Amino acid sequence: EAGVAQSPRYKIIEKRQSVAFWCNPISGHATLYWYQQILGQGPKLLIQFQNNGVVDDSQLPKDRFSAERLKGVDSTLKIQPAKLEDSAVYLCASSSYRDAKNIQYFGAGTRLSVL
């Protein structure tokens, strides 16, 4: 079974530029998550989708971050404009809720450096 795919693996941009990340979840997983992991920290949830609807975006900085999952499969996360403090690894995860259990599987992440 293929895992969660993310691209690109690395991205270097200058502050105030825009950037987009792509995620393809595990086939059949209805729930998709984007996490931000700053160096030395644990991942922090940015947004959660159930199919193509947003379940939780309470920690998403909506003035500059946006995400969509139009067809309920792939998702993109965008930052516009980027700030220095956005330098982090952006992890995508997906899960399938069954029998009151929800195991999240993570992709390898996109490492963003903002200069």
Add this chain to the structure above:
Amino acid sequence: GQQLNQSPQSMFIQEGEDVSMNCTSSSIFNTWLWYKQDPGEGPVLLIALYKAGELTSNGRLTAQFGITRKDSFLNISASIPSDVGIYFCAGEPNSGGGADGLTFGKGTHLIIQP
């Protein structure tokens, strides 16, 4: 946002030693999970705990879900070099049923000296 209190922050041990790390929270979680993250990779699930008081093993790993639902620990017995990495605890509220996002600790960096 909330983060779990995970300790120790780092551990330097000899190969073959046992390892213990724990995680506490001011809030209740109905699911506790332990993940391992290697450099350049995403977190990989080690153990999932679903009931207060539950004790679960996965090979040399043992984890427990605290009775108060506000804490969990992970033990690794007879450590080997491939155990090196960062271990994260994570909690899922599951307060209303259905899937929730995870709240993570800051991680325990395990370093093993041969």
